[in-house]
Amino acid sequence: MGWRLLVHPFNSQQDLTIMGLIVQKFGGTSVGSVERIQAVAQRVKQTVEQGNTVVVVVSAMGKTTDTLVQLAQEVSSNPCRREMDMLLSTGEQVSISLLSMALQELGQPAISLTGVQVGIVTEPEHTRARILDIATDRLERHLQEGKVVVVAGFQGTSNTADLEVTTLGRGGSDTSAVALAAALRAEKCEIYTDVAGVLTTDPRLVPEAQLMDEITCEEMLELASLGANVLHPRAVEIARNYGVQMVVRSSWTDEPGTRVVSTRTQPEVLKDLELSRPVDAVHCDRTQAKVALLHVADRPGVAAGLFGELAHQRLDVDLIVQSIHEGNSNDIAFTVAQGCCNLAAAVATAFGSMLPQPEQFGATPEVLVEPQVAKVSIVGAGIIGRPQIAAQMFQTLGDLGINLQMISTSEVNVSCTIAASECDRATAALCEVFGVTQSSTSFKDSTLASDHQIPSVRGVALDLAQAQLAIRNVSDRPGMAAYIFQALAKQNISVDMIIQSQRSRPVAGMITRDIAFTVAAMDLAVAQALLQEVSAQLGCGEVTSNSAIAKVSIVGIGMLGQPGVAAHMFAALAQQQINIQMIATSEIRVSCVVAETEGVTALQPSMLPLGWGNGWINVQPHSLQ
Numbered sequence: 001m002g003w004r005l006l007v008h009p010f011n012s013q014q015d016l017t018i019m020g021l022i023v024q025k026f027g028g029t030s031v032g033s034v035e036r037i038q039a040v041a042q043r044v045k046q047t048v049e050q051g052n053t054v055v056v057v058v059s060a061m062g063k064t065t066d067t068l069v070q071l072a073q074e075v076s077s078n079p080c081r082r083e084m085d086m087l088l089s090t091g092e093q094v095s096i097s098l099l100s101m102a103l104q105e106l107g108q109p110a111i112s113l114t115g116v117q118v119g120i121v122t123e124p125e126h127t128r129a130r131i132l133d134i135a136t137d138r139l140e141r142h143l144q145e146g147k148v149v150v151v152a153g154f155q156g157t158s159n160t161a162d163l164e165v166t167t168l169g170r171g172g173s174d175t176s177a178v179a180l181a182a183a184l185r186a187e188k189c190e191i192y193t194d195v196a197g198v199l200t201t202d203p204r205l206v207p208e209a210q211l212m213d214e215i216t217c218e219e220m221l222e223l224a225s226l227g228a229n230v231l232h233p234r235a236v237e238i239a240r241n242y243g244v245q246m247v248v249r250s251s252w253t254d255e256p257g258t259r260v261v262s263t264r265t266q267p268e269v270l271k272d273l274e275l276s277r278p279v280d281a282v283h284c285d286r287t288q289a290k291v292a293l294l295h296v297a298d299r300p301g302v303a304a305g306l307f308g309e310l311a312h313q314r315l316d317v318d319l320i321v322q323s324i325h326e327g328n329s330n331d332i333a334f335t336v337a338q339g340c341c342n343l344a345a346a347v348a349t350a351f352g353s354m355l356p357q358p359e360q361f362g363a364t365p366e367v368l369v370e371p372q373v374a375k376v377s378i379v380g381a382g383i384i385g386r387p388q389i390a391a392q393m394f395q396t397l398g399d400l401g402i403n404l405q406m407i408s409t410s411e412v413n414v415s416c417t418i419a420a421s422e423c424d425r426a427t428a429a430l431c432e433v434f435g436v437t438q439s440s441t442s443f444k445d446s447t448l449a450s451d452h453q454i455p456s457v458r459g460v461a462l463d464l465a466q467a468q469l470a471i472r473n474v475s476d477r478p479g480m481a482a483y484i485f486q487a488l489a490k491q492n493i494s495v496d497m498i499i500q501s502q503r504s505r506p507v508a509g510m511i512t513r514d515i516a517f518t519v520a521a522m523d524l525a526v527a528q529a530l531l532q533e534v535s536a537q538l539g540c541g542e543v544t545s546n547s548a549i550a551k552v553s554i555v556g557i558g559m560l561g562q563p564g565v566a567a568h569m570f571a572a573l574a575q576q577q578i579n580i581q582m583i584a585t586s587e588i589r590v591s592c593v594v595a596e597t598e599g600v601t602a603l604q605p606s607m608l609p610l611g612w613g614n615g616w617i618n619v620q621p622h623s624l625q
């Protein structure tokens with residue numbers, strides 16, 4: 001056995017690391033038949049022969065888990081979650097034992113272990129448990145004996161006296177594999193699946209989609225709806241936090257696949273593996289200025305024209321928001337560095353004056369400038385699927401009496417602009433609430449700059465499973481967003497894009513704004529009913545909804561500090577005559593809501609990363625008339 005011992009700098013509790021240790025995970029189709037299991041055994045054996053020590057994690061064979069769910073439903077319309085775990089965990093027990101036998105048949109010593117036998121300790125939450133800790137002693141003992149250890153994915157054991165069987169949620173065996181790689185300090189974690197790796201967009205919709213060589217964990221998380229089909233987001237989160245290097249590749253070929261890299265220079269100490277802070281960082285940038293262009297035509301090409309002009313001036317726009325339209329006009333607001341405020345305002349004013357005649361829209365395009373604002377953001381993979389986090393941010397700021405001006409969110413980021421003078425108080429409070437010890441000014445500071453060329457857009461994602469909701473005339477004072485999103489969070493309704501409009505309307509002597517957001521289409525009815533109650537309680541206006549929407553997002557770390565990327569996306573949409581209904585951004589993502597029927601067109605080749613950054617398509621404002 002060619003393995004050595006080494007003191008690992010990041011691990012305080014355990015100081016032995018096995019050299020050449022690889023965790024290989026095989027999904028359901030990869031172990032879908034006896035032949036496939038034998039092929040997997042061959043691959044594992046080869047990896048050992050190349051001098052590696054191997055831990056294998058497998059899913060249940062083929063569609064086994066679905067079949068088990070089906071069986072349960074035939075017996076009970078509402079089976080209890082404990083028994084579901086008992087049932088579903090059997091799927092992986094079949095594949096681990098068969099794979100071990102297949103390895104032994106090839107002369108490769110192997111042993112299969114269930115989650116309990118390994119000591120994959122989770123919270124006692126049946127069907128959706130998070131991993132707290134993984135005992136490594138038994139694994140290490142078997143590895144030292146020269147065995148391949150085949151571990152059941154997707155399952156664990158509760159941290160209670162009863163040692164209950166738990167499962168991690170559908171698709172959870174990726175998470176098991178990466179957590180094992182983190183706990184064992186493995187050199188890498190290879191996820192073998194039935195696709196070649198991560199593609200730039202959905203190949204079923206855009207045949208030109210290309211395979212990526214590399215993607216960062218941050219980008220993978222922002223591409224949630226595209227990436228989640230390939231990798232469980234919780235696995236990406238663990239990989240990022242603990243610096244696990246991951247590869248997604250096909251189990252059918254020897255192609256290298258896509259590297260999913262962690263940019264963390266200092267991985268976290270292994271403790272409460274999955275329950276580490278939902279918010280990784282608090283960013284605060286007090287050097288921004290806000291420019292808003294109000295009452296512009298709600299038709300294709302407006303955002304493209306405005307941001308095209310800004311890009312021509314090499315203005316690097318940070319946050320962009322466009323909320324739902326009112327009548328037939330829209331407001332678009334963005335932030336730039338303070339030093340660029342005058343130029344940006346001039347560009348917006350000039351652009352606004354070229355737009356169609358005001359009579360049509362009831363008001364003249366108007367430019368609002370606020371030369372000094374602060375942008376505060378919370379960032380973290382733990383925000384995904386946890387609606388209480390955004391609500392908690394709004395609550396914290398509301399409790400301090402801080403008014404939120406712009407709000408823009410993505411799955412892993414919530415940003416608000418506030419008065420620059422409130423920056424320190426806001427940051428301190430957010431760090432305290434989310435247990436973050438340090439804040440920084442930008443996302444850039446917390447990621448490792450790569451020495452090779454990073455594309456400005458890594459991938460494009462389409463999400464058709466969302467619906468839009470808006471609440472009109474929310475009074476413009478601290479605590480309102482907090483109240484609304486706390487109410488939704490209490491019902492466990494995850495909100496995706498939240499946008500607060502910039503247009504203010506006086507109602508009964510009070511300034512009001514609209515707040516729009518998207519939710520999963522299946523949550524729409526509940527969310528809408530709830531919002532109606534909230535609106536009545538707060539004295540807000542009408543609640544509107546639209547389920548025929550599509551959300552298109554471009555994601556790339558390379559768009560940091562590069563002007564014109566959003567402009568390029570808007571121009572590509574304008575060229576297809578697609579109207580943008582909402583815009584929200586994070587530092588590495590731009591998302592647009594468009595009509596559902598136009599979602600697929602919006603993904604067309606002009607949106608693909610090829611040639612991004614080589615300029616932008618120029619849409620002349622007068623062509624909009």
Ligand code: ASP
Pocket residue numbers: 027028059060065066091153154169170171172173174
């Ligand atoms: N077998 C489980 C499922 O189908 C876990 C997995 O495959 O990742 O969800």
Ligand code: MG
Pocket residue numbers: 027028171174
């Ligand atoms: Mg899977």
